[in-house]
Amino acid sequence: MRPSHHDIEPSRRMRTRGKGDSAVTANHPFEQLGTEQLREHVAQQLRRTRQRSALLTDSVDDDDLVRQHSRLMSPLVWDLAHIGNQEEIWLVRDVGGREPLRTDIDELYDAFQHPRAQRPQLPLLGPTEARGYVGQVRDKVLDVLERVPLEGRRLTEHAFAFGMIVQHEQQHDETMLATHQLRAGAPVLEAPPPPAASAGPLPAEVLVPGGAFTMGTSTEPWALDNERPAHTVHVDPFFIDTVPVTNRQYQRFIADGGYDHPRWWSEAGWAYRQRADLTAPRFWTREGERWLRRRFGMTEPVPPDEPVVHVCCYEAEAYAAWAGRRLPTEAEWEKAARFDPATGRSRRYPWGDADPTPEHANLGQRHLQPAPVGAYPSGASPLGVHQLIGDVWEWTSSEFHGYPGFVAFPYREYSEVFFGDEYRVLRGGSFGTDAAACRGTFRNWDYPIRRQIFAGFRTARDARPDELG
Structure with a gap:
């Protein structure tokens, strides 16, 4: 179970200073719920x-459910049965102590046993059988939820295991949404367009002050192991883009030959750009003087004011270098998103501690595209940084490692086995990320070559001494 998807090393921009003080982190709404209210939640x-x-699964026919639309993705029917299998293992068998329903399929739906490209060749449950299985599992889970004590075990405290499974299913829902983007054929999903920009003219960048802040969390009940524990990190002053890089800005990079000049690219990035013949974001095509994109079965002009999406980390790095900037570190991104200079505390979200609403962020597949920049002024951080949550996952320059004091829970395969220099951290969630699987501390990770995910970026730069007043 994992998302689509940095020991904090001392550096000039980021220095760890020991364990954070939980007194400066946010309180969670769960603290106001009684046990029965928590069960209902x-x-x-x-x-x-x-x-x-x-x-996501009923909107296509059975042939589409069992078809592999890309070797990068599982058949949709695999995701569906995998969701049920994980729910059975953790909630029916472990938390509930009930008899297994289908131990015979555990190996089939173990993501570590079978790479995505090989899954269509497995004897998978068919659409009818998969739907029946996940329904049976859910019936047992709801019975377990009514009866199990939500205390006494770390796995059940604050209903953590149930929250873990909700997040797991939502993560696979976002993966299935990405599969829908890759499928050929007529559109099958519908959603209203996102709101228009309403924030008015915004500055190009925002100064984030230097100093310590609390990164990560030790108090968020459903936070996953890689988000823990809270710890104090020092970040030098820096500027960060007020909004994510837009399609209009990215087109200027293309028009200026950004894909043609190796000086903007890292060595690994240029090698991949040549090997994969990258010339524009994935799903873009050129028609005369204009750019078009394919989006969930529709072809349309590229909206100039939306955040660019479907770019890999190497493309984001190249754009940043071309612009005379860089990608933010993960710690810089989180400080921009969570730090409140008036109180010195770290919020749960940029706007405060309350859960997201449609006025705060573009989340949960409510819209099937990013919103124009400036569309969510209510979601801005205290420093004035916009759209840090939702719209597009944002690449950072950081590799994926555990925080100081990291402890794997409830199993190593969620996070720890992925630690290392192969993966880059993404932050903030996308229009396809559900609010249950997105927080100011939430960490996603993926290979820097990935382009099918709903990823974009914003850039940063070091602050000069003369800019600090």
Whole structure:
């Protein structure tokens, strides 16, 4: 179970100073819920999440469900049964202590046993059988939820295991949404367009002051192991883009020969750009003087004011170098998103501690595209940085490692086995990320070559002494 998807090393921009003080981190709404209210909240989250899974799988016929639309992705029917299998293993067998339903399929749906490219050749459950299986599992899970004590075990405290499974299913829903983007054929998904920009003219960049802040969390009940523990990190002053890089800005990079000049690219990035013949973001095509994109079965002009999406980390680095800037580190991104200079504390989200609403961010497949920059002024951080949550995952320059004091929980394969220099951290979530699987501390990771994910970026630069007043 993992998302689509840095020991904090001392550096000039970022220095660890020991364990953070939980007194300066956010309180969670769970603290106001009684046990029965928490059970009802979990049940609502499970139902809401399953409705999304059903939408993504019921919107196509059985042939589409079993077809592999890209070797990068599983057949949709694999994702569906895998969701049910993980739910059975953790909630029915472990938390509930119930008899297994289908131990015979555990190996089939173990993501570590079978690479995505090989999954169509497995004897997978068919669409009808997969739907029946996940329904049976869910019935047992709801019974477990009514009866199990939500205390006494770390796995059940604050219903953590149930929250882990909600997040797991939502992560696979986003993966299935990416599969829909890769499938050929007529559109099958519908959603209203995102809101228009309403923030008015915004500055190009925002100064984030230097100093210490609390990164990560030790108090968020459903936070995953790689988000923990809270710890104090020092970040030197820097400037960060007020909004993500837009399609209009990225087109200037293309027009200036950005894909043709190796000086903008890292050695690994240039090698991949040549090997993969990159010339524009994935799903873009040129028609005369204009750029078009394919989006969930539709072809349309590229909207100039939306954040660019479907670019890999190497493309983001090249753009940043061309612009005379760089990608932010993960710590810089989180400080820009969470730090409140008035109180010195780290918020749960840029706008505060309250859960996201449609006024705060473009999340949860509510819209099937990023919103124009400036569309969510209510979601801005105290420093005035916009759209840090939702719209597009944002590449950072940081590799994926555990925080100081990291402890794997509830199993090493969620995070720890991925630590190292192969993966880059992404932050903030996308329009396809659900609010349950997105926080100011949430960490996603993927290979720097990945382009099918809903990823964009914003850039940063070091602050000069004369800019600090």
